[in-house]
Amino acid sequence: MPPADVNALLPSENLASGSAASKAVTVTETGSAILQLSGIEKQYPGVDHAAIADISLSLVQGEILSLLGPSGCGKTTLLRIIAGFEQPQAGEVWIEGRAVARQPPEKRGVGMVFQDYALFPHLTVQQNVAFGLQSGWQRQGRLRRANKARLLRKLPQESSIQARIQETLELVGLAGFAARYPHELSGGQQQRIALARALAPSPSLVLLDEPMSNLDVQVRLRLRQELREILKRSQTTAIFVTHDQEEALSIADRIAVMGQGRIEQYGLPEEIYQRPATRFVADFVTQANFLPAQQRELDLWETEIGCFRVQLMGLGKMQPGRPTGAR
Ligand code: ADP
Numbered sequence: 001m002p003p004a005d006v007n008a009l010l011p012s013e014n015l016a017s018g019s020a021a022s023k024a025v026t027v028t029e030t031g032s033a034i035l036q037l038s039g040i041e042k043q044y045p046g047v048d049h050a051a052i053a054d055i056s057l058s059l060v061q062g063e064i065l066s067l068l069g070p071s072g073c074g075k076t077t078l079l080r081i082i083a084g085f086e087q088p089q090a091g092e093v094w095i096e097g098r099a100v101a102r103q104p105p106e107k108r109g110v111g112m113v114f115q116d117y118a119l120f121p122h123l124t125v126q127q128n129v130a131f132g133l134q135s136g137w138q139r140q141g142r143l144r145r146a147n148k149a150r151l152l153r154k155l156p157q158e159s160s161i162q163a164r165i166q167e168t169l170e171l172v173g174l175a176g177f178a179a180r181y182p183h184e185l186s187g188g189q190q191q192r193i194a195l196a197r198a199l200a201p202s203p204s205l206v207l208l209d210e211p212m213s214n215l216d217v218q219v220r221l222r223l224r225q226e227l228r229e230i231l232k233r234s235q236t237t238a239i240f241v242t243h244d245q246e247e248a249l250s251i252a253d254r255i256a257v258m259g260q261g262r263i264e265q266y267g268l269p270e271e272i273y274q275r276p277a278t279r280f281v282a283d284f285v286t287q288a289n290f291l292p293a294q295q296r297e298l299d300l301w302e303t304e305i306g307c308f309r310v311q312l313m314g315l316g317k318m319q320p321g322r323p324t325g326a327r
């Protein structure tokens with residue numbers, strides 16, 4: 001059984017100490033978890049450090065989690081482990097309560113959206129969106145020859161496939177584009193088609209790997225909002241990977257900040273922004289300025305620009321105070 005208790009280990013060192021966290025943050029929650037990861041570790045052959053070092057987290061139905069971290073911190077590796085394209089050396093992945101270690105990617109009920117869209121250039125929008133649905137249909141069709149009576153009941157009708165394609169294109173706001181080819185669409189439209197293709201089979205979970213990083217700024221800003229609305233309207237559970245702090249803060253319900261294969265902090269966007277748990281998070285998420293400080297009283301810190309009251313709210317949390325003006 002997957003872990004079901006609340007168990008949040010905060011980093012042992014706090015921001016005021018000025019050093020990065022040395023312990024992983026483990027996050028598991030109660031509730032109907034769609035995804036649970038427990039103690040995931042991954043080291044690529046010939047590499048002297050782990051790409052993923054002891055990651056545990058969980059995701060409930062309908063939640064959008066952003067994995068936020070700099071390039072090379074292990075975001076894509078973690079998505080590939082969840083999707084089944086990579087095997088971890090340690091740890092377990094549960095999707096809808098099922099351990100999926102032995103399941104190939106196509107059996108995991110996970111949709112993926114890639115940075116470069118990965119649309120099939122020779123297929124129309126309609127055929128691209130149909131791809132996931134039809135491959136399931138054809139698989140069942142092949143099996144049908146082996147066991148006609150049993151599988152006839154499961155075979156989706158062509159008309160229901162067409163209806164689902166139409167429904168998904170409407171969801172992403174591109175209902176009139178079914179006959180176009182990818183090269184006849186803008187970058188933002190191509191990415192919405194890629195999203196439609198991932199959503200069409202109604203996956204348990206959608207993984208989006210930096211889906212907007214190839215788009216120009218204007219399109220990215222608009223698509224941020226649209227993406228969140230589409231995922232919420234379809235009640236899709238999603239992991240959205242990005243190295244862009246603003247993108248994570250505006251799209252996600254929760255954020256896991258990653259650094260060097262670990263989760264440095266997990267929480268609501270406003271918690272991450274207002275109470276960074278480590279220097280790394282403060283630096284990466286808020287581009288904070290750091291000042292050397294001497295503790296003068298329990299909550300009074302002296303810096304070269306004045307004294308500040310700073311209440312340390314337990315391990316790893318910080319509540320900024322107001323400058324006192326005193327020196
Ligand atoms: P991110 O998506 O956050 O940029 P990745 O998951 O792609 O990070 O990479 C994490 C680390 O693992 C990096 O140091 C990267 O160089 C390394 N890495 C990724 N894929 C491979 C691979 N196939 N073989 C060896 N090292 C890899």
Ligand code: MG
Nearest residue numbers: 075076077209
């Ligand atoms: Mg990546």
